[in-house]
Amino acid sequence: MLKHTPLNATHRELGAKMVDFGGWDMPINYGSQIEEHHQVRRGCGLFDVSHMLPLDIKGANVRAFLRRLVANNVDKLQVSGKALYSCMLNENGGVIDDLIIYFMDENWFRLVVNAGTAEKDLAWMEKMNADWGMGLTLTPRRDLAMIAIQGPDATQALNEALPGVDQITANLKPFNAAAMGEMFIARTGYTGEDGFEVMVLAKSAPFFWKALMEAGGKPIGLGARDTLRLEAGMNLYGQDMDETTSPLESGLAWTVDLKTERDFVGRAALEKSEVTKQLVGLVLLDKGVLRSHQIVHTKNGDGEITSGTFSPTMQQSIALARIPLGIAPGEDVEVEIRDKKLKAKVVKYPFVRNGKVLI
Amino acid sequence: MSIPADLKYTPSHEWVRVEADGTLTIGITHHAQDLLGDMVFIENPAAGRTLAKGEECAVVESVKAASDVYAPVAGEVIAANNEVEASPEAVNKDAYSAWMFKMKPANPGDVAGLLDAAAYQKLVESEAH
Structure with missing residues (x-):
């Protein structure tokens, strides 16, 4: 039995093509994935991301708990509403999940974790909570729906759909959140565009979604969500990194705080490990489409594509690939696609931000 | 969209038109393009290539996935459509x-061994359940 978000009936009314997405019945598109992609780059798109899990952690020791639990440093969070992107590592330095942490107050942090890893994450956190004697309360918030409103017109659509929110959106900086009654409004996203991720009570979600559509937002499926995040150079858990890969070989060194003395799960393993690979961007120069698991031949040995697609903005195929160190942006590599070796160029990602091609 | 009655079909979702001179024109069905979504890359076999029945001979790729196209019968490729390679979205517009x-x-x-429209319709319906 597939799990349903509070917006399931709404997607069906809109004629969405539904797929089994890690056990969730989710919209892959509502028509054309490419048109949906462009809608987010040029206007405003709406995503149902209620399959992801908001998780409230409350108690006197939340900050101390998160200092040990995750690889990034929650001490960067000092202003209420500020958000931090981090990996949660296992003892081997592998990535259990990537997540966003919002600091609300010293007794309350809110995390948002991936759908497919939610149960594993929760079990891990409960175990650490018990092992370290933290005495915290972890509350999964399945009573909340989450809608992402993304694109250059996102602010306008949200302001129109939700009277009074303009007081918040006018001052809300990227990677910050604010509460408005029962709602939680974060200036975050997974598209490389300006926008918001808004948590609302599940029962209010269909009405809110319709108000956003009346304000010009168009529904966007998970298909376009993937091409948008890949153009934006954002990692996808399970593809670009997982429990067997190091964040230092997954383009996530910037999220791992090794500068402070703080001890966190996985740190010792990371410091002992030898980094031999890097995550790079690829642009296919020949015709075809890069896909995950294709082999990349470089002068320093072989690597592998972790995520690949056709970029609707660039009108050519792009990818993230894990390849040996010592291959610099601008160098050419070969990708094995079926029986051919096609030429690709190594580039620094992101590929696209705020509607503009950066390559 | 209805399944054209004058064409033949394969279980792997190719359509085949038997021309007056006995040659075959081949594409993928509306159902196939609907499953794949927006097409972005097509690679056809070269003219002159000899194909066995069921041989992988072309590739269609959407944003979402790559899919092989198979030879409906044994024979020789006599032409490939360069226009559809240049504009793969034509398959979405009218397969x-x-x-x-x-x-x-x-x-x-x-060609007598290929599916008729009614049999292909049944196959599509059975896959939907």
């Missing part, structure tokens, strides 16, 4: 006019 390649069957009788 039955966006042909991919033409074949001369090794044995003209082989």
Whole structure:
């Protein structure tokens, strides 16, 4: 039995093509994935991301708990509403999940974790909570729906759909959140565009979604969500990194705080490990489409594509690939696609931000 | 969209039109393009290539996935549609006019083994359940 978000009936009314997405019945598109992609780059798109899990952690020791639990440093969070992107590592330095942490107050942090890893994450956190004697309360918030409103017109659509929110959106900086009654409004996203991720009570979600559509937002499926995040150079858990890969070989060194003395799960393993690979961007120069698991031949040995697609903005195929160190942006590599070796160029990602091609 | 009655079909979702001169024109069905979504890359077999029945001979790729296209019968490729390679989205717009390649069957009788529209309709319906 597939799990349903509070917006399931709404997607069906809109004629969405539904797929089994890690056990969730989710919209892959509502028509054309490419048109949906462009809608987010040029206007405003709406995503149902209620399959992801908001998780409230409350108690006197939340900050101390998160200092040990995750690889990034929650001490960067000092202003209420500020958000931090981090990996949660296992003892081997592998990535259990990537997540966003919002600091609300010293007794309350809110995390948002991936759908497919939610149960594993929760079990891990409960175990650490018990092992370290933290005495915290972890509350999964399945009573909340989450809608992402993304694109250059996102602010306008949200302001129109939700009277009074303009007081918040006018001052809300990227990677910050604010509460408005029962709602939680974060200036975050997974598209490389300006926008918001808004948590609302599940029962209010269909009405809110319709108000956003009346304000010009168009529904966007998970298909376009993937091409948008890949153009934006954002990692996808399970593809670009997982429990067997190091964040230092997954383009996530910037999220791992090794500068402070703080001890966190996985740190010792990371410091002992030898980094031999890097995550790079690829642009296919020949015709075809890069896909995950294709082999990349470089002068320093072989690597592998972790995520690949056709970029609707660039009108050519792009990818993230894990390849040996010592291959610099601008160098050419070969990708094995079926029986051919096609030429690709190594580039620094992101590929696209705020509607503009950066390559 | 209805399944054209004048075409033949394969279980792997190719359509085949038997021309007056006995040659075959081949593409992928509306149902196939609907499953794949927005097309972004098509690679046809080269003219002159000899194909066995069921041989992987072309590739269609959407944003979402790559899919092989199989030879409906044994024979020789006599033409490939360069236009559809240049504009893969034509397959999304009208799958039955966006042909991919033409074949001369090794044995003209082989086309009798392909599905008719009614049988293909049944196959599509059974896959939906």
